[in-house]
Structure formats: structure tokens, C-alpha cells
Amino acid sequence: EPEVTQTPSHQVTQMGQEVILRCVPISNHLYFYWYRQILGQKVEFLVSFYNNEISEKSEIFDDQFSVERPDGSNFTLKIRSTKLEDSAMYFCASSDVGGGQLEQFFGPGTRLTVL
Amino acid sequence: AQSVTQPDIHITVSEGASLELRCNYSYGATPYLFWYVQSPGQGLQLLLKYFSGDTLVQGIKGFEAEFKRSQSSFNLRKPSVHWSDAAEYFCAVGVKSGNQFYFGTGTSLTVIP
Numbered sequence: 001e002p003e004v005t006q007t008p009s010h011q012v013t014q015m016g017q018e019v020i021l022r023c024v025p026i027s028n029h030l031y032f033y034w035y036r037q038i039l040g041q042k043v044e045f046l047v048s049f050y051n052n053e054i055s056e057k058s059e060i061f062d063d064q065f066s067v068e069r070p071d072g073s074n075f076t077l078k079i080r081s082t083k084l085e086d087s088a089m090y091f092c093a094s095s096d097v098g099g100g101q102l103e104q105f106f107g108p109g110t111r112l113t114v115l
Numbered sequence: 116a117q118s119v120t121q122p123d124i125h126i127t128v129s130e131g132a133s134l135e136l137r138c139n140y141s142y143g144a145t146p147y148l149f150w151y152v153q154s155p156g157q158g159l160q161l162l163l164k165y166f167s168g169d170t171l172v173q174g175i176k177g178f179e180a181e182f183k184r185s186q187s188s189f190n191l192r193k194p195s196v197h198w199s200d201a202a203e204y205f206c207a208v209g210v211k212s213g214n215q216f217y218f219g220t221g222t223s224l225t226v227i228p
Contacts, residue, residue, distance in 0.1 A: 004158060031214060042119075043205060043218035056214050091159065098214045106151070106159035 004107035023092030121219035138206030147209035
């Protein structure tokens, strides 16, 4: 069964450093998403991506964040200069079409720890 | 603004007992409702979803959920819990006007022998 994969499973970084979180969505999916969950809080939407551009983003997704689909399989989230409050679990998801009524398939997450 | 509340942070049940996990949402129109489960080290797996029609929906692993518009609720139920059901459960709302999901904080389920 196809699944979304994410690497690394755990990333530790120093404050101010850049990190890139990687995701491989399901191969025939066209919509891609990043969510995050700070420990003990809700899973929060960051951004959705379709046709090589951002289709929707939340207020959390500021200039420190960027997303890219560098090739036909990977979807990345970059945080330019990490802050302590960026420590969270980051989930990638994909869906074959867009719209809030359709299932999004989630990866296992990357736990980011900023020291 | 849309929001989802899962009032129970942690629930412990005995194996074989029934289970109900609560979910309340706030949204001005009919929402699209989902329950996901996350086992340790795994991604969020869809258990079931509601879009329209019959308000009682059946999902995988013997789970069901009932949409109650009057209570703005979408509670998840299982008549007899198995030890393998121990996991984190997330309720989510999708909206017609966008792609994002709105999640609750999750309910952690522990199953005791």
C-alpha cells in the first residue's frame, strides 16, 4: 500500500540554524501539505502546495518557512533560522485532489528539536 | 473561525470494554469530519469520515462515529476495545472553501488487560 514517508524521523538543531525536512508523498498525488504539532497542542496547518505553488498558508507560515518540490518525488519544508518555539512534530500529507472533503494521507512525522 | 475540541486528553479502558471518544467542532456550515489514529512511530491513519447522508458512519477496525448536528459533535465509538487500539486519536474538520484540515488536540487511549 502506498504511503507518505518522511526523513529524518528526528532532527536536532541549534537555534538559528537552517533545517530542511523531507517528505515523499504518494506518487500520483497532486496536493501536498505540511502540518505541525507542538507538544501537547493541536495539529496545526502550515501550508498546502499544488501545481508548484503555495495554494494556502496559515499565519504560522511566515517568511522563515518555505516549501519546495525540487524533483518529481520530494516535497520539502525549510526553516531558515530556527527558533526554540519551532520545536514540534512536523507532518507531511498528500491527497490526489484538493478540497476539504477529501482524505489526506499523512506521513509518520519528523520530530524537530531546537536547542 | 473553525475549531475542533477533544475534551479528553487521556482515556484508560479495559480490554473488551466499550469506548467513546468525544469530538466537538465549530463551523458555520456542514463540515467534513474525520477521525485519524496514530500509533507510535506511525503516520496518521484514517479511521472514518463523514461528508453527508447517513449520520452513523462505519470505519476500519470496528470503529464507528455519529454526526450530531444539534450538538456539533462527531464522537467515535467502539463496542469492544482491543489492546492494539492503544494509540492517539485525532478528530479533524475539513471545509468546503479550502484544503486545510482543522485538528483537535488528540486523545491518548490506554488499554489495560
